[in-house]
Amino acid sequence: MTRASTRKPGEAGGDDQAAVPRRLLEHATKLFAKKGFDRTSVQEIVEAAGVTKGAMYHYFGSKDDLLYEIYARVLREQTRQLESVASSDAPLRERLGAAASDVVVSSIDNLDDNTIFLQSMHQLSPDKQKAVRAERRKYHERFRGLIEEGQASGEFRTDKPADVVVDFFFGSVHHLGSWYRRGGTLSARQVGDHYADLLLDALRPPG
Amino acid sequence: MTRASTRKPGEAGGDDQAAVPRRLLEHATKLFAKKGFDRTSVQEIVEAAGVTKGAMYHYFGSKDDLLYEIYARVLREQTRQLESVASSDAPLRERLGAAASDVVVSSIDNLDDNTIFLQSMHQLSPDKQKAVRAERRKYHERFRGLIEEGQASGEFRTDKPADVVVDFFFGSVHHLGSWYRRGGTLSARQVGDHYADLLLDALRPPG
DNA sequence: GTCGGCATACCGACCGGTCGGTGTCCAAGG
DNA sequence: CCTTGGACACCGACCGGTCGGTATGCCGAC
Numbered sequence: 001m002t003r004a005s006t007r008k009p010g011e012a013g014g015d016d017q018a019a020v021p022r023r024l025l026e027h028a029t030k031l032f033a034k035k036g037f038d039r040t041s042v043q044e045i046v047e048a049a050g051v052t053k054g055a056m057y058h059y060f061g062s063k064d065d066l067l068y069e070i071y072a073r074v075l076r077e078q079t080r081q082l083e084s085v086a087s088s089d090a091p092l093r094e095r096l097g098a099a100a101s102d103v104v105v106s107s108i109d110n111l112d113d114n115t116i117f118l119q120s121m122h123q124l125s126p127d128k129q130k131a132v133r134a135e136r137r138k139y140h141e142r143f144r145g146l147i148e149e150g151q152a153s154g155e156f157r158t159d160k161p162a163d164v165v166v167d168f169f170f171g172s173v174h175h176l177g178s179w180y181r182r183g184g185t186l187s188a189r190q191v192g193d194h195y196a197d198l199l200l201d202a203l204r205p206p207g
Numbered sequence: 208m209t210r211a212s213t214r215k216p217g218e219a220g221g222d223d224q225a226a227v228p229r230r231l232l233e234h235a236t237k238l239f240a241k242k243g244f245d246r247t248s249v250q251e252i253v254e255a256a257g258v259t260k261g262a263m264y265h266y267f268g269s270k271d272d273l274l275y276e277i278y279a280r281v282l283r284e285q286t287r288q289l290e291s292v293a294s295s296d297a298p299l300r301e302r303l304g305a306a307a308s309d310v311v312v313s314s315i316d317n318l319d320d321n322t323i324f325l326q327s328m329h330q331l332s333p334d335k336q337k338a339v340r341a342e343r344r345k346y347h348e349r350f351r352g353l354i355e356e357g358q359a360s361g362e363f364r365t366d367k368p369a370d371v372v373v374d375f376f377f378g379s380v381h382h383l384g385s386w387y388r389r390g391g392t393l394s395a396r397q398v399g400d401h402y403a404d405l406l407l408d409a410l411r412p413p414g
Numbered sequence: 415g416t417c418g419g420c421a422t423a424c425c426g427a428c429c430g431g432t433c434g435g436t437g438t439c440c441a442a443g444g
Numbered sequence: 445c446c447t448t449g450g451a452c453a454c455c456g457a458c459c460g461g462t463c464g465g466t467a468t469g470c471c472g473a474c
Contacts, residue, residue, distance in 0.1 A: 020420085036329055038245035041463060052421050053465080059419095063464065119326055122243055157408075164393070164401050171382030172375045179374045186371070194371050201364075202409035227453085248429060260431080261455045270430065 021059045023049040025073075028066045033112035037067055037120040067120060068128045074113045075135045078106060082142055092155060093200060096146045100169065100199050101192035107176050108188035115177040140166050147203065156203040169199050228266045230256040232280075235273045240319035244274055244327040274327060275335045281320045282342045285313060289349055299362060300407060303353045307376065307406050308399035314383050315395035322384040347373050354410065363410040376406050 027048040031040040042063055046056050060066050085099045107114045121132060144166045150156035172195060180191065234255040238247040249270055253263050267273050292306045314321045328339060351373045357363035379402060387398065 036245070038243070039330065042465085043463080054421050055419075057465070119329065122326065123246065160401055160405065161393075164398065165405065167382070167386045168379045168402060168405055171380070171385075172378035174385075175374070175378030175381055178378075178381075186368075191371065194367055195375060197413075198367065198372065198375055198409040201411065201413060202405040204408065204411075206404075206408060249431085250429080259455050261433090262453075264431070265452090265454060 020049070020051055020055055024051070024056055024059065024066065025069055029070050029112050029116065032067065032070070032120060033115040037063075037116070037123045064125050064128065067116070067124060068132070070113060070116060071121070071124075071132050072135075074110065074117065075132070075139070078103060079135070079139050079142075081106060082139060086142060086146055092146065092150050092153070096150065097196040097200055099143065099146065100196035101189070103173055104176065104192035104195050105188045107173055108180055108191065111177050111180065111182075114174065118174050118177060140170065143170075150203065154205075157205045159206065160203075165199075165203065168202075169195075227256070227258055227262055231258065231263055231266065231273065232276060236277050236319050236323065239274065239277070239327060240322040244270075244323070244330045271332050271335060274323070274331060275339070277320060277323060278328070278331075278339050279342075281317065281324065282339070282346070285310060286342070286346050286349075288313060289346060293349060293353055299353065299357050299360070303357065304403040304407055306350065306353065307403035308396070310380055311383065311399035311402050312395045314380055315387055315398065318384050318387065318389075321381065325381050325384060347377065350377075357410065361412075364412045366413065367410075372406075372410065375409075376402075 024045065028040070028045045031045055031048060042053055042056060045066070046053050049056075056066075060069070081102055082099055085102060086095055088095060090098075121129065124132065140163075144162045147156060147162040147165055151158045151162060176191070180186075186194075231252065235247070235252045238252055238255060249260055249263060252273070253260050256263075263273075267276070288309055289306055292309060293302055295302060297305075328336065331339065347370075351369045354363060354369040354372055358365045358369060383398070387393075393401075
C-alpha cells in the first residue's frame with residue numbers, strides 16, 4: 001500500500017501533502033495540549049500525522065526537540081509582534097494597550113501552544129529550558145520597558161514595581177487557556193481589550 | 208534491622224516518626240512540584256519518604272490518589288480562608304482586598320502545591336478532575352460575588368464582566384510560582400498587597 | 415550507485431500496581 | 445502470667461505493559 005504521494009518533499013499540497021515536519025509539529029501540538037507532553041507517546045503523534053517513527057526521528061532528534069520547536073515558534077511570533085507595536089510612534093498608552101491586547105488575542109488564537117507552554121515547559125531538558133526562559137525574559141523586559149516609560153513620564157503610578165505589574169499581567173495571559181472557550185460570548189479581541197483596559201486602569205496613579 | 212520505631216501508628220514524634228501518610232504526601236508534593244507528576248515515579252516518592260511501595264499502596268489507592276489528596280488539602284484551606292474573610296462585616300473594599308491579598312500569601316506560602324495545581328491538574332483521572340474543578344468553581348463564584356456586590360453598589364466599574372475580572376486576577380495568582388522566589392526583595396504579604404491594590408484600582412469606575 | 419527520505423522491527427529500561435508474606439500489638443482465654 | 449489468634453501496618457519481589465529510541469532495509473530521484 002505505501003503512503004500515497006509521489007510529490008517532492010518540500011512541495012505543498014492539500015493537507016495530506018503538507019511537509020512531514022509541519023504535519024508532525026501540528027499534530028504534536030494538538031496532542032500535547034490535550035493530553036500533556038508525557039502522556040503523549042511518539043507513536044500517537046506519528047500515527048496522527050500519518051507517518052512512522054522513522055520519519056519523525058529523521059527530522060527531529062528527540063521528542064523533546066518537537067516540544068522545543070513548538071515553543072520557539074510561538075516565542076518568535078510573539079516577540080516579533082511586540083517589537084512591532086512597541087516601537088511605533090503612537091502615544092504610550094496606546095502602544096501598551098495594543099501590546100497587551102495583541103498578546104491576548106494571539107494567545108487565544110493559539111490556545112494550544114499557550115496551554116503547552118503553561119504545562120510542559122518544565123519537562124524540557126535543562127539547557128533547552130534555559131534557552132526558552134532567556135527568550136521569554138527578553139520579551140518581558142521589553143514589555144516592562146513600556147511600563148517604566150510611563151512611570152518616568154508620570155502617566156503611570158510609581159508605587160508598584162514595574163516587574164510586579166508585568167508578572168501580574170502575564171499570569172493572567174498565560175492562564176487564558178484554562179478558562180477561555182471558543183464559541184463563548186466574548187471574542188478574542190474583546191477579551192484582549194478588557195485585559196488591556198484592566199492593566200491600563202490598574203496603572204493609573206492612585207487618587 | 209527493621210524500621211526504627213516501636214511507636215503506635217498514629218503517634219506523633221520528630222520528623223522520622225511523623226505518620227506515614229503525612230510523610231508520603233509531603234515528599235510527593237515536593238517531588239511533583241520539582242519534576243512534574245508523570246516524571247516522578249512511585250519508587251522515588253517512597254524512597255524520599257523512607258517507606259516502601261507496599262506502605263504507600265496501603266494508604267493510597269493509586270498514584271493519582273496522592274495527587275488528589277494534595278489538591279483537596281489546598282482547596283479546603285483556601286475555601287475556608289475566603290469564606291471567613293468574605294463574610295465579615297467590614298466594608299466591601301476591605302473584604303475584597305483582604306481576600307485577594309490572603310490568597311496570594313497562602314499561594315506563596317505553599318508554592319509547591321500551587322505549582323502542582325498549575326501543572327498537573329489535567330493528569331488526574333477525569334472524575335477526580337471533575338471534583339476538583341467543581342470545588343474550584345465554587346471558590347471563584349464566591350470571589351466573584353464580592354465583585355458583583357461592588358458593581359451593584361456603584362463602587363466598582365460595571366463595564367467589565369465580573370467573571371472576566373476574576374479569571375484575570377486568578378491567572379496572576381496561579382502564576383506566582385513561575386516567578387516568585389523566596390529570599391527576593393518582596394515578602395509574600397507585600398506581593399499580596401500589591402496584587403490586591405492592582406485589582407481594586409483596576410475596578411475603580413473609569414473616569 | 416548513492417543518497418535523502420522514509421518504513422519496520424525491535425531493544426532495553428522503567429513504571430504502576432499486585433500479592434504473598436512478615437513483624438507487632440492487643441485482647442481474650444486459660 | 446502465658447499463650448493464642450487475628451487485625452493492622454508494612455515489606456519487597458515481581459509482572460505485564462509501555463515507551464523513547466535505534467538499526468537496518470527499501471525505494472525512487474538524480
